[in-house]
Amino acid sequence: MPVPSVSPPRKIQVLIVDDSLLFRKTLENRLSQDPRIEIIGTAVDSFDAMEKIRSLHPDVVTLDVEMPRMNGIDFLKKLIPIHPVPVIVVSSLPINVLDALEAGAVDFVEKPKVQSGADLARFVGELSGKISIAASAHVRKRAAAPAAAAAPRRPSVPSLLSAAARNDNTVIAIGASTGGTDAILEVVRNLPATTPGVVIVQHMPPVFTRMYSERLDKICHMRVKEAADMDRVKRGQILIAPGGFQMKLCKDTQGYFVRVEEGAKVNGHCPSVEVLFNTAATVAGAFATGVILTGMGADGAKGLLNMRKAGAYTIGQDKDSCVVYGMPQAAFTMGAVMKQLPLDKICGEIISHLNMARPQ
Numbered sequence: 001m002p003v004p005s006v007s008p009p010r011k012i013q014v015l016i017v018d019d020s021l022l023f024r025k026t027l028e029n030r031l032s033q034d035p036r037i038e039i040i041g042t043a044v045d046s047f048d049a050m051e052k053i054r055s056l057h058p059d060v061v062t063l064d065v066e067m068p069r070m071n072g073i074d075f076l077k078k079l080i081p082i083h084p085v086p087v088i089v090v091s092s093l094p095i096n097v098l099d100a101l102e103a104g105a106v107d108f109v110e111k112p113k114v115q116s117g118a119d120l121a122r123f124v125g126e127l128s129g130k131i132s133i134a135a136s137a138h139v140r141k142r143a144a145a146p147a148a149a150a151a152p153r154r155p156s157v158p159s160l161l162s163a164a165a166r167n168d169n170t171v172i173a174i175g176a177s178t179g180g181t182d183a184i185l186e187v188v189r190n191l192p193a194t195t196p197g198v199v200i201v202q203h204m205p206p207v208f209t210r211m212y213s214e215r216l217d218k219i220c221h222m223r224v225k226e227a228a229d230m231d232r233v234k235r236g237q238i239l240i241a242p243g244g245f246q247m248k249l250c251k252d253t254q255g256y257f258v259r260v261e262e263g264a265k266v267n268g269h270c271p272s273v274e275v276l277f278n279t280a281a282t283v284a285g286a287f288a289t290g291v292i293l294t295g296m297g298a299d300g301a302k303g304l305l306n307m308r309k310a311g312a313y314t315i316g317q318d319k320d321s322c323v324v325y326g327m328p329q330a331a332f333t334m335g336a337v338m339k340q341l342p343l344d345k346i347c348g349e350i351i352s353h354l355n356m357a358r359p360q
Contacts, residue, residue, distance in 0.1 A: 009036075011035075011036060011037060011038035012036055012037050012038065012059045012060060012131060012132065012135045013038050013040045013056070013057075013058050013059045013060075014031065014037055014038065014039050014040065014058055014059065014060050014061070014062065014131060015039075015040060015041050015042070015043060015049070015052055015053065015056060015058035015060075015061045015062070016028060016031075016039060016041075016042045016043070016061075016062050017042070017043045017044075017045075017046070017048075017049040017061060017062065017063045017064060017067075017072075018042075018044075018062075018063075018064040018067075018090070019044055019045055019064060019066075019067045019068060020064075021044075023064075024042045024044075026120070027039075027062065027124075027127075028042060030120070030124040031124065031127070031128060031131070034128045034131075036128070036131075036132055037128065037131060040056050040058055041056050041058070045067050045068055045069050045070065046067060046069065046070040046071075046072065046074070046075035046078075047069060047070065049061070049063070049075065049079075050075070050078075050079065053079070053083055053085060054083070058085060059085075059086070059135050060085070060086045060087075060088065060131050060134045060135055061085055061086070061087045061088070062087075062088050062089075062090055062127065062131070063075070063076070063087050063088065063089050063090065063100075063105070064090055064091065064111075065089060065090075065091040065093060065096040065097070065100060066091070066093070066096070071096075072089065072091070072096075072100060073096060073099045073100050073103050076100055076103035076104050076105060077103050077104075079104070080103065080104030080139065080141065081141050082141070084104070084139040084140055084141045085139065086106045086134040086135065086137045086139050087100075087104065087105045087106060087134075087139075088105065088106060088107050088108065088109060088127065088130050088131060088134055089101070089105045089107070089108040089109070090108070090109050090111050090127070091108065091110070091111055092110060092111040092113075094207050094208050094211050095211055097110075097208065098181070098208070098211055098212060098215055101181045101182065102181070102182065104139065106133075106134045106137045106139060106178060106179065106323060107130045107133070107134060107178055109123065109126055109127045109130060110205065111123075133178055133296040133324060134178075136324065137178065137179070137323050137324050138320075138322065138323055138324070138325075139323065168196065168197070168234060168235055168255045168256070169196075169255075169287050170196035170197075170284075170287050170288070170289070170354065170357070171196060171197050171198075171199065171233055171249065171256055171280065171284050171287065171288050171289075172195070172196060172197070172198045172199070172288070172289045172290075172291070172350060173198075173199050173200075173249065173276055173277055173280040173284075173288060173289070173290050173291070173307070174187065174188075174198065174199070174200045174201075174290075174291045174292075174293065175200070175201045175202075175273030175276060175277060175290075175291070175292050175293065175295075175299070175300040175303075175304075175327070176200075176201075176202050176203070176273075176292075176293035176294060176295050176327070177202070177203040177269075177273075177294070177295025177296055177297065177299065177324070177326075177327060178203075178294060178295050178296050178323055178324045178326075179293075179294035179295065179322065179323025179324055180202045180203070180293055180294055180295055181202065181204075181212060182323075183293040183294050183317065183322075183323075183343055184200060184202055184216075184293065185216065185219065186343050186344060186346075186347070187291065187293070187343070187346050187347050187350070188200075188216065188220055188222065188224075188238060188347070189216075189219050189220050189221075189347075190221070190347050191220065191221060191222055191347060191350070191351070192221055192222075192351070193221045193222055193236050194235060194236060195222055195235065195236065195350075195351075195354070196235050196354070197232075197233035197234050197235060197236075197237055197238075197239070197256060198222065198237070198238040198239070199227070199233060199238075199239050199241075199247065199249060199258060199276060199280075200238060200239065200240045200241065201240075201241045201247060201271045201272065201273045201275075201276045201300075202240065202241070203269050203271070203273075203295065203299075204243045205243040205244065206242065206243040206244045207243065208243055209226050209240055209241065209242050209243040210226045210242065212240065213225050213226040213240045214226075216238070216240075220238065222236050222237060222238050223236060223237045223238065224237075224238040224240065225237070225238070225239060225240070226239075226240050226242050227239035227240060227241055227242060227247055227258050227260050228242075228260060229258070229259060229260040229261065230257055230258070230259070231257060231258050231260075232254070232255065232256070232257045233249070233255065233256035233257060233258060234255070239258060241260070241271035241276065242260060242271070243270075243271070244262075244270055244271075245260045245261060245262060245263070245270065245271060246260075246261055246262075246263040246266070246270055246271055246272060246275045247259070247260050247271050247275065247276055248261070248275060248276065248279040249276060249279040249280045249283055249284065250279065250283060251283040251284070256283070256284070263275075266299075267297065267298065267299040267300075268297070268299070269299050272299055272300075273292070273295075273299045273300030273303060273327070274299055274300050274301075274302060274303040275303070276300075276303070277290055277300050277303025277304050277306065277307055278302075278303040278306055280303075280307055280312070281303065281306040281307040281309070281310040281312065282306075282310070284310075284312065285310040285311050285312065286310065286311030286312060287312075288307055288310075288312040288313075289312060289313045289314075289315070289350060289353060289354075290303075290304050290307040290308070290312050290313070290314045290315070291314075291315045291316075291317075291346060291350070292304050292314075292315070292316050292317065292327055292328050292331045292336075292337070293317045293322075293327070293328065293343070293346075294317055294321075294322040294323045294324055294325070294326075294327070294328065294343075295324055295326055295327035295328075296324045296326040296327070297326050297327060297330070298326065298327060298330035298331075299327055300327055300331065301327060301330035301331040301334055301336055302334070302336075304316075304331045304336035304337070305331070305334055305335065305336035307336075308335075308336050308337075308338060313338060313353050314331075314336055314337055314338045314339075315337065315338070315339050315340075315341060315346055315349060315350070316328040316331050316332050316336070316337035316339075316340045316341075317340070317341070317342075317343055317346065318340050318341055318342050318343075320342065321342045321343040321344070322343075328340070
């Protein structure tokens with residue numbers, strides 16, 4: 001009998017949006033060398049991009065931020081409510097990247113200062129990998145005004161923590177990757193100012209984590225800062241691991257603190273959720289709460305399992321509310337997640353768990 005033919009896998013269809021002809025052509029030529037990717041078009045500005053998206057229906061869009069007539073952020077605010085396509089922002093300006101993520105972009109790549117062929121190769125390799133991830137992202141329509149631009153809301157979840165919950169023995173560890181900037185905001189923005197210390201790893205490069213921390217600090221009831229080595233983990237404060245460093249939870253006679261150190265990538269990441277969760281399991285045990293949010297891959301899954309085995313309470317984001325159901329799925333599959341919840345229920349669950357805990 002004849003062997004049935006097997007069709008090759010469908011390529012990821014990509015639209016490149018950039019006002020620079022040279023950059024468009026460079027991206028088109030380089031990305032086309034990836035067997036997973038097909039460049040189906042390019043656009044010179046936001047207006048051209050909108051027409052191309054309507055006619056070509058790309059799987060992923062790469063988007064420059066600084067463009068004439070309408071910048072990439074304003075374009076995203078118009079695009080995502082009507083065409084929720086995965087968008088990867090390409091920009092050299094960190095603050096613009098954060099605005100773009102809040103407007104609905106799935107991920108970002110820092111536009112390189114190309115000084116050699118190796119610089120360009122690294123950039124294209126990173127972008128290709130993120131295009132592959134973005135192709136499977138679940139992008140939702142959202143209102144035109146991004147949530148982070150609004151004034152801080154009063155808590156819509158139980159706002160009072162019991163006396164037992166207001167202590168320095170408890171710590172909350174959160175990990176996220178793709179889609180995590182919005183997910184983390186959703187979880188922490190309504191945590192009361194009396195919440196035990198929170199430590200967070202979000203996969204981001206240097207500079208971006210500092211600006212992200214500063215932005216969260218303007219929105220949240222808790223104080224937020226980019227962690228520095230030997231920072232104390234204390235009630236009412238959130239520490240975010242700086243890009244390019246591993247963050248470990250430690251404990252001494254005075255309580256919890258973090259070590260922020262240079263180190264090798266773990267699971268391909270620095271900072272790594274795995275590193276944070278494993279140290280939380282070791283030093284905090286049953287006094288910890290672990291939360292794993294949207295992200296590609298499995299970083300943090302084994303660490304969350306170790307936290308659960310050590311007695312911690314563990315929460316995972318559910319599939320329907322994830323941008324990429326990778327890290328939470330890996331954790332759930334291996335039995336690390338005690339409760340899987342939609343993103344908008346996680347903050348309330350943390351508070352409820354803290355209130356139900358016995359005095360420590």
